[in-house]
Amino acid sequence: MAEDEQEPGGISRKSFITAVGVGALALPAAVSAATPAEARTRPQAPRQLTPTPKCDDGDDDPTPPQMEGPYFKPGSPERTNLVTSGMPGTxxxxxxxxxxxxxxxxxxxxxxxxxxxxxxxxxxxxxxxxxxxxxxxxxxxxxxxxxxxxxxxxxxxxxxxxxxxxxxxxxxxxxxxxxxxxxxxxxxxxxxxxxxxxxxxxxxxxxxxxxxxx
Missing domain, CATH: 2.60.130.10 (Aromatic compound dioxygenase)
Structure with a gap:
């Protein structure tokens, strides 16, 4: 091939070698790096959420039963706070x-x-x-x-x-x-x-x- 023969894309061999040698060959627009602003505006992949302990698929298994044990006592008071004044513990x-x-x-x-x-x-x-x-x-x-x-x-x-x-x-x-x-x-x-x-x-x-x- 002659020194000035055309490379694919219409660039002469001499121009192609010179451009590569000095790092000045521009990338085509389709593959050029995105600017920071462009990167911020690109759509992001949806974040995968961790399933909750219940019903992650609409048909979850029921909570497993366990034995009552010897200490159950019926008739407990209705209340949401079991802590009394001075009770030790975390x-x-x-x-x-x-x-x-x-x-x-x-x-x-x-x-x-x-x-x-x-x-x-x-x-x-x-x-x-x-x-x-x-x-x-x-x-x-x-x-x-x-x-x-x-x-x-x-x-x-x-x-x-x-x-x-x-x-x-x-x-x-x-x-x-x-x-x-x-x-x-x-x-x-x-x-x-x-x-x-x-x-x-x-x-x-x-x-x-x-x-x-x-």
């Missing part, structure tokens, strides 16, 4: 929603909570750290309590009975992540783990129940 705020199998919030669902105190003891005489409440129209509940203590053979847990109006009762237990005894407690179920985080006044937890109702 404060815990537990919130969540009660759903049906079709992912509809269950209003006026009954939740009856009971648990051990800071020292791992249950009050079987009165109603310390025992109480029931009802969800609001959006299926929401909120409980103020403490992180329960440990006792032989068990990891930390909170007992609860949940019942949609005129439906069967779900009896189960809620667990804390990262507890050393989770691996040795024969009743522990990772599906019943609460989402727990540290707050300025103690700890916060979240758990959504899915009841076996339409």
């Amino acid at each position: 404060r815990l705020s537990l919130t969540g929603i009660v759903y049906s199998l079709s992912c509809a919030p269950v209003g006026r669902a009954l939740l009856d909570f009971w648990q051990a105190d800071y020292y791992g003891r249950y009050d079987n005489v009165t109603y310390t750290l025992r109480g029931h409440q009802y969800t609001d129209a959006a299926g929401r509940f909120s409980l103020q309590t403490i992180v329960p203590g440990l006792y032989p053979g068990r990891t930390r847990h909170i007992h609860v009975k949940v019942q949609a109006p005129n439906q069967p009762i779900l009896t189960t237990q809620l667990y804390f992540p990262g507890e050393p005894r989770n691996s040795s407690d024969p009743l522990y179920d990772p599906e019943l783990l609460m989402k727990v985080s540290t707050a300025p006044t103690g700890r916060t937890a979240r758990f959504d129940f899915v009841l076996q109702v339409p």
